[in-house]
Amino acid sequence: GQNIDQPTEMTATEGAIVQINCTYQTSGFNGLFWYQQHAGEAPTFLSYNVLDGLEEKGRFSSFLSRSKGYSYLLLKELQMKDSASYLCAVMDSNYQLIWGAGTKLIIKP
Amino acid sequence: GAVVSQHPSWVICKSGTSVKIECRSLDFQATTMFWYRQFPKQSLMLMATSNEGSKATYEQGVEKDKFLINHASLTLSTLTVTSAHPEDSSFYICSASTGTTSYNEQFFGPGTRLTVL
Numbered sequence: 001g002q003n004i005d006q007p008t009e010m011t012a013t014e015g016a017i018v019q020i021n022c023t024y025q026t027s028g029f030n031g032l033f034w035y036q037q038h039a040g041e042a043p044t045f046l047s048y049n050v051l052d053g054l055e056e057k058g059r060f061s062s063f064l065s066r067s068k069g070y071s072y073l074l075l076k077e078l079q080m081k082d083s084a085s086y087l088c089a090v091m092d093s094n095y096q097l098i099w100g101a102g103t104k105l106i107i108k109p
Numbered sequence: 110g111a112v113v114s115q116h117p118s119w120v121i122c123k124s125g126t127s128v129k130i131e132c133r134s135l136d137f138q139a140t141t142m143f144w145y146r147q148f149p150k151q152s153l154m155l156m157a158t159s160n161e162g163s164k165a166t167y168e169q170g171v172e173k174d175k176f177l178i179n180h181a182s183l184t185l186s187t188l189t190v191t192s193a194h195p196e197d198s199s200f201y202i203c204s205a206s207t208g209t210t211s212y213n214e215q216f217f218g219p220g221t222r223l224t225v226l
Contacts, residue, residue: 042202043153062124087152097215101152 002026004086004100005096012078020073020086020103028093034073035087037102043087046073075105083107103109111137113205115218122193123226129189130221132203138183141203143215144176147200159186193225 003025012018024032031050035043049055049064049071061074073086088100112135113157122128132142141160145153156172159165159180167173177189190197200222204215 040200040219040220040222044217045214048214096158097155099152099154 002090002092002096002098004090005086006086008101009106009107012075014078014080014107015109016074016078017074018077018078018105020075020088020105022071022073022088022100024071024088024090024098024100026090026092026098029066030091030093030095031090032062032071033089033091033097034060034065034071034097035089037085037087039084046086071096078107080107082086111202111205111216113139113216113218115203116223117221118219119222119224121224121226123193125192127191128193128223129187129188130201130223132186132188132205132218134205134216136186137205137207137216139186140183141205141206142180142186143204143206144178144186144188145202145204147202147220153202156188168212172197190223193223195225198223198225 006022007086007104034046035042036046047062049062054063059076064071085102085104089097091097115130127147143158144156146156147153155168156171157165157167157178159178161180161183165178175191178213182187200220204222206215
């Protein structure tokens, strides 16, 4: 079956760095997405990786290793507004998005 | 950027009534629209995929007679929850993309919170 694993919850300190991991097993691979979702709101797009390596976008970076079925989202210089759930999603061979359960990130002052 | 709206943003209804939720792509033509449901502290669950002018494709376990989807134009899709019950209370989110295959980013609407009493 298809499976996306990410930690349920993480805590970090304002101004610090946090890495949220995602491992996946899917039927085919057409890219991996990271979304941010604040409580009660719809997800917003953060990043898309389809080739191995690191994609940097401001304070957020996303890494992909297709051979290991592994990705991480790196958040630097954490701000209180970064408190949210971070969803990892993989597009399978049918171009369907398979969603992880999300990682709730709690930022403390 | 691509904007997707949903209406209403929240709705409370009595058990047994039907509720219609609209999803509109405001500045682009959405060939494909997706309907998701999200229960508290859980991930998004895809309910169905709809392509303009054709019948929706429902995910396993989703009752197509209970969740009616209509994608009549390239900018509008509707989800009707028929004979709603308290267990249908959830956060319903639509998304839209411009293609049916290959990578096309999904743009999400703001969601509709349904509470069935």
